[in-house]
Amino acid sequence: MFWHILAQPELWAATLAMATPLALPALGGTFSERSGVVNIAMEGIMLIGAFFGVYAACLTHSAWLGMLGGIIMGAVMSLIFAWVTVSIGADQVVVGMGVNIFAAGLTTFLLNMIFGYGGTPTSTPHLPNIHIPGLSQVPFIGPVLGQQNVVVYIMLLAVIASHYFLFHTNLGLRLRAVGENPQAADTAGINVWNMRYLGVIIGGMLSSLGGVYLSLGLLNSFEPNMSSGRGYIALAAMIFGKWTPFGSLGAALLFGFSTALSMYLQGTGNISTNIIQMLPYALTILALVGLVGRSTEPAADGIPYEPNK
Amino acid sequence: MRRVLEGLLTPLVSIIIAIIIGMMVMLATGHNPLQAYAALFSGAFGSTYNLSNTIASAIPLILSGLGVAVGFKAGQFNIGAEGQYWIGSMAAVWVGYSVKGLPPVLHIALAIVLATVAAGLWAGIIPGLAKALFGAHVVITTMMMSYIAIFLNKYMVENGPMMEKGFTPQSPVIQNSAMIPKLIERTQLSWGLFIALAAVLVVYWLLFKTTLGFRLRAVGSNTRGAKYAGINVPLYMVLALFISGTLAGLAGAVQMLGVQQRLYDSFTSGYGFTAIVVALLANNNPFGIILSALFFAALATGGQSMQLVSGVPAQLTDVISGIIIFLLAAKKIMPVIRKKWRKHLDLATERGAQ
Numbered sequence: 001m002f003w004h005i006l007a008q009p010e011l012w013a014a015t016l017a018m019a020t021p022l023a024l025p026a027l028g029g030t031f032s033e034r035s036g037v038v039n040i041a042m043e044g045i046m047l048i049g050a051f052f053g054v055y056a057a058c059l060t061h062s063a064w065l066g067m068l069g070g071i072i073m074g075a076v077m078s079l080i081f082a083w084v085t086v087s088i089g090a091d092q093v094v095v096g097m098g099v100n101i102f103a104a105g106l107t108t109f110l111l112n113m114i115f116g117y118g119g120t121p122t123s124t125p126h127l128p129n130i131h132i133p134g135l136s137q138v139p140f141i142g143p144v145l146g147q148q149n150v151v152v153y154i155m156l157l158a159v160i161a162s163h164y165f166l167f168h169t170n171l172g173l174r175l176r177a178v179g180e181n182p183q184a185a186d187t188a189g190i191n192v193w194n195m196r197y198l199g200v201i202i203g204g205m206l207s208s209l210g211g212v213y214l215s216l217g218l219l220n221s222f223e224p225n226m227s228s229g230r231g232y233i234a235l236a237a238m239i240f241g242k243w244t245p246f247g248s249l250g251a252a253l254l255f256g257f258s259t260a261l262s263m264y265l266q267g268t269g270n271i272s273t274n275i276i277q278m279l280p281y282a283l284t285i286l287a288l289v290g291l292v293g294r295s296t297e298p299a300a301d302g303i304p305y306e307p308n309k
Numbered sequence: 310m311r312r313v314l315e316g317l318l319t320p321l322v323s324i325i326i327a328i329i330i331g332m333m334v335m336l337a338t339g340h341n342p343l344q345a346y347a348a349l350f351s352g353a354f355g356s357t358y359n360l361s362n363t364i365a366s367a368i369p370l371i372l373s374g375l376g377v378a379v380g381f382k383a384g385q386f387n388i389g390a391e392g393q394y395w396i397g398s399m400a401a402v403w404v405g406y407s408v409k410g411l412p413p414v415l416h417i418a419l420a421i422v423l424a425t426v427a428a429g430l431w432a433g434i435i436p437g438l439a440k441a442l443f444g445a446h447v448v449i450t451t452m453m454m455s456y457i458a459i460f461l462n463k464y465m466v467e468n469g470p471m472m473e474k475g476f477t478p479q480s481p482v483i484q485n486s487a488m489i490p491k492l493i494e495r496t497q498l499s500w501g502l503f504i505a506l507a508a509v510l511v512v513y514w515l516l517f518k519t520t521l522g523f524r525l526r527a528v529g530s531n532t533r534g535a536k537y538a539g540i541n542v543p544l545y546m547v548l549a550l551f552i553s554g555t556l557a558g559l560a561g562a563v564q565m566l567g568v569q570q571r572l573y574d575s576f577t578s579g580y581g582f583t584a585i586v587v588a589l590l591a592n593n594n595p596f597g598i599i600l601s602a603l604f605f606a607a608l609a610t611g612g613q614s615m616q617l618v619s620g621v622p623a624q625l626t627d628v629i630s631g632i633i634i635f636l637l638a639a640k641k642i643m644p645v646i647r648k649k650w651r652k653h654l655d656l657a658t659e660r661g662a663q
Binding site: 100 | 586629
């Protein structure tokens with residue numbers, strides 16, 4: 001029975017679809033932590049992206065402008081996060097938790113305030129699925145890779161672009177240098193704070209895109225706390241992926257697979273759905289404990305940089 | 310005394326700023342902030358009934374807040390109090406309805422002991438050992454365990470062994486002998502209040518008057534130093550999470566035995582997450598936690614009547630909580646502003662002198 005499930009192209013299509021809202025924030029976290037800022041605020045920033053994506057889409061009647069709106073608000077939230085953690089040097093984990101509680105409250109508050117208690121309108125435009133000519137016709141591969149939501153393809157491009165940026169450009173090298181040894185980077189004339197702002201804000205934009213995908217790509221509406229821990233799972237995916245874009249994608253695919261599998265098994269009705277839904281969370285812990293081994297974080301990750309010290 | 314006042318300054322300033330921001334949000338969304346805050350205040354403290362319910366909802370916050378604080382003191386950021394709360398609740402309710410024929414005090418004690426141990430193991434074994442042996446981030450593991458506990462609770466009452474016969478997803482009611490008696494009839498306030506206050510004293514004593522507490526704090530303030538001083542650091546990390554979990558589990562047990570009396574199908578109690586804010590606002594001081602738990606309990610009970618009376622969604626109180634954490638974490642803002650201000654003044658006087 002199990003092998004039969006694995007032969008279903010829908011399972012693999014769902015794996016990719018469910019990996020996307022994990023891969024984007026994991027990628028975002030990679031940018032932030034490579035620059036030396038621990039970012040557990042991805043959960044909250046996803047919610048901000050998800051809500052303001054829907055709001056902007058409703059206002060402008062365009063899913064694309066909605067996506068833009070969600071990303072901009074994610075960037076604004078990250079800018080505030082960066083200001084408090086980088087410029088003021090506050091505890092990054094605590095502020096991140098603050099962002100998460102704030103964002104969960106703010107988005108639910110605004111949902112009730114703006115849309116009332118009935119939720120967001122069903123007429124909200126949503127981001128389209130794309131049929132890649134040729135590829136979508138191929139059996140098995142077609143349904144998996146050829147006809148996904150547009151954000152899935154953006155995510156795949158973002159992974160490649162991030163890898164190139166971080167490991168093959170000058171700016172990427174500087175960003176990583178700041179996360180490893182800010183004193184040396186500072187001596188070499190790199191502006192540590194600017195690089196960290198850059199890392200956190202790119203990270204926030206990617207995370208909020210993950211949120212936009214949840215609300216405008218998958219569901220077409222905003223629900224309170226709809227990120228349901230994905231920001232934290234993404235954090236695990238990033239660690240599992242050893243702070244690299246391709247590693248994050250690989251880990252996100254693994255978690256995406258467990259989510260897709262749990263969705264699939266729910267249909268079979270043999271096991272309680274509640275038990276199956278534990279799967280991604282349990283796998284996250286297993287990944288952190290057994291499969292990763294010790295992964296080494298950027299050396300200056302989590303330490304505020306204060307010059308002259 | 311001076312130190313106590315100084316300790317109160319940052320939280321108070323943070324609360325005031327957050328309340329002012331809340332006011333601006335209400336003005337921007339076309340509400341009357343004075344009316345809304347008045348409704349919030351009277352909803353929280355306006356009558357014996359309201360006041361009792363505010364104190365009642367402070368009880369689980371005090372207990373789980375203590376749990377988060379113990380973790381913090383040992384450098385372990387346990388954000389999974391929510392899940393540990395549910396584990397404690399499940400264990401307490403199970404003992405509460407399935408064990409029969411015990412005298413009341415013994416029954417309550419048995420339920421509480423089992424609940425705290427279960428929740429302590431839930432936090433101590435997996436996140437604790439994962440941290441101590443593999444260096445896995447506690448923030449992630451406790452959060453993941455929290456989701457697992459929530460689904461476990463749903464499973465238990467929706468189609469698992471704790472479901473009551475029938476179609477409503479809930480557990481059977483606990484025996485009379487397991488119910489913690491009410492302190493004030495027809496309110497939610499039970500004798501659990503004294504369990505919470507006793508826990509405050511015990512945690513204070515444990516952290517500041519015992520070797521165990523000293524070692525926990527040593528691991529928290531300087532892990533490397535603690536290691537060189539011969540403290541078994543991994544052991545104390547596990548212990549910190551265990552103790553932290555027992556307190557969150559105690560919160561669940563007291564809430565179940567004193568207020569709810571059965572397990573319902575719900576996704577979050579909210580107590581576990583608010584516990585983090587409670588501990589931060591109190592700067593992890595056990596006595597401060599009483600005050601800060603009362604504050605957030607008042608926001609929660611008052612928020613409901615604010616929504617009823619003035620139409621401001623109750624989630625505004627979560628916005629306020631988030632802002633408070635922000636300001637507390639960014640307490641360095643104050644000196645920065647003061648320094649800038651002083652520089653500004655110095656420049657002004659220099660110019661004046663020229």
